Amino acid sequence: MSAEDRRESVVRAAITEFARGGYHGTSTEAIAKRVGVSQPYLFRLFPNKQAMFLAASERCLVETRKVFMEAAEGLEGEEALHAMAAAYQRLIVDDADKLLMQMQMYAAIAAAEASGDREFGESVRRGWVRMWDEVHLVLGADQNETTTFLAYGMLINTLASLGFPADHRIWSGFYDSSKPVGPPAG
Incomplete structure (x- = not known):
C-alpha cells in the first residue's frame, strides 16, 4: 500500500476513533491499531495527533459539502433545500461517525480556544465558511x-x-412541511 493509501486509511480510522472518543480521549495508538500500522509509521504520515484530528475534521466537512452539492445539482430554491436536507438525513443515519465527528470537532475546538489556542480551529472554520458559501449559493444567496x-x-x-x-x-x-429539514429516518 502506498503512503497516500495509508494516509487515507489513517484519516478514515481517525474519523471513527475521534468520533467515538473525542480529541483528548483518543490515542494515536488506537488509530494506528485500527489502520494496522505502528505508531512510528503513523507519525511519518502525520506530524502529530492534532494534524490527524484536523485532517479528519476537514474530511468530514468536505464530505458533508459534497453530499449537499450532489443532492442539489440541477435544482433550485425549495427543491434544492429539500434535496440537501434529505441527503444530510441519510448521511447522519448511514454514517453516524460523521455526525459524531462533527460534534467532537466543535467540542475540541471550543476547549482549545478556552485555553487560548485559537489556531487549532482555523482550518475547521475555513471549512465551515466554504460550506456556508456553497450552501448559500445553492439557496439563491x-x-x-x-x-x-x-x-x-x-x-x-x-x-x-x-x-x-x-x-x-x-x-x-x-x-x-414548511420546515427545511425533517427528523432522521430509522
Whole structure:
C-alpha cells in the first residue's frame, strides 16, 4: 500500500476513533491499531495527533459539502433545500461517525480556544465558511434561507447526538412541511 493509501486509511480510522472518543480521549495508538500500522509509521504520515484530528475534521466537512452539492445539482430554491436536507438525513443515519465527528470537532475546538489556542480551529472554520458559501449559493444567496437551513442541521446534530429516537415528540416540529429539514429516518 502506498503512503497516500495509508494516509487515507489513517484519516478514515481517525474519523471513527475521534468520533467515538473525542480529541483528548483518543490515542494515536488506537488509530494506528485500527489502520494496522505502528505508531512510528503513523507519525511519518502525520506530524502529530492534532494534524490527524484536523485532517479528519476537514474530511468530514468536505464530505458533508459534497453530499449537499450532489443532492442539489440541477435544482433550485425549495427543491434544492429539500434535496440537501434529505441527503444530510441519510448521511447522519448511514454514517453516524460523521455526525459524531462533527460534534467532537466543535467540542475540541471550543476547549482549545478556552485555553487560548485559537489556531487549532482555523482550518475547521475555513471549512465551515466554504460550506456556508456553497450552501448559500445553492439557496439563491438568501441569507435567511442559508441560516435557517444550517441552524436546523445543527439542531438535528444535537438531537441525534443526544440519542432521541425518530418517534420522540422532540422531533414533532420537524414534521411541518414548511420546515427545511425533517427528523432522521430509522
